[in-house]
Amino acid sequence: MPMQPQRPMPNTGHPLYRAYFQGLAEERLRVQACSECDHRQWPPRDLCERCGHAEFHWPEVTGRGRVYTFSVVHRAPHPWFREHTPYAIVVVELEDGLRMLGNSFGEDVARVACDVPMTARFQHDDANNVTLLQWVPEPQNG
Numbered sequence: 001m002p003m004q005p006q007r008p009m010p011n012t013g014h015p016l017y018r019a020y021f022q023g024l025a026e027e028r029l030r031v032q033a034c035s036e037c038d039h040r041q042w043p044p045r046d047l048c049e050r051c052g053h054a055e056f057h058w059p060e061v062t063g064r065g066r067v068y069t070f071s072v073v074h075r076a077p078h079p080w081f082r083e084h085t086p087y088a089i090v091v092v093e094l095e096d097g098l099r100m101l102g103n104s105f106g107e108d109v110a111r112v113a114c115d116v117p118m119t120a121r122f123q124h125d126d127a128n129n130v131t132l133l134q135w136v137p138e139p140q141n142g
Helices: 018-025 079-084 106-111
Strands: 032-034 064-073 087-094 099-104 117-125 130-137
Touching: 018 130, 087 106, 099 106, 106 130
Parallel strands: 099 130
Antiparallel strands: 064 087, 064 117, 087 099, 117 130
């Protein structure tokens, strides 16, 4: 039986993203906010894009938003993704005003479209000891 390919993993120990991944492990979606002017920004940066301050805190955001734009992937860029195509790469505009890049796997891909309400789902990957963010369309009414 051939070995399954390993899923490519983000650098969860990178200093700019450490607090983000700690939040995901706690099932909390957090973003970088300036300790001086409280400006929230994503992706995280070394300096506040508004005032240039270099100290931050990580407030929790709602984990809900709407698809701003998306692309459905049908050709796997890595062997692990072959069993997961098609999947969507989405930019979700959060209720908090930020836009966050992510993906949506599984049957939900057929429901992904611009302006569709999305909710954060926390995917625990025990094999790699990491929690990742997935976006799923909110249940349809009726």
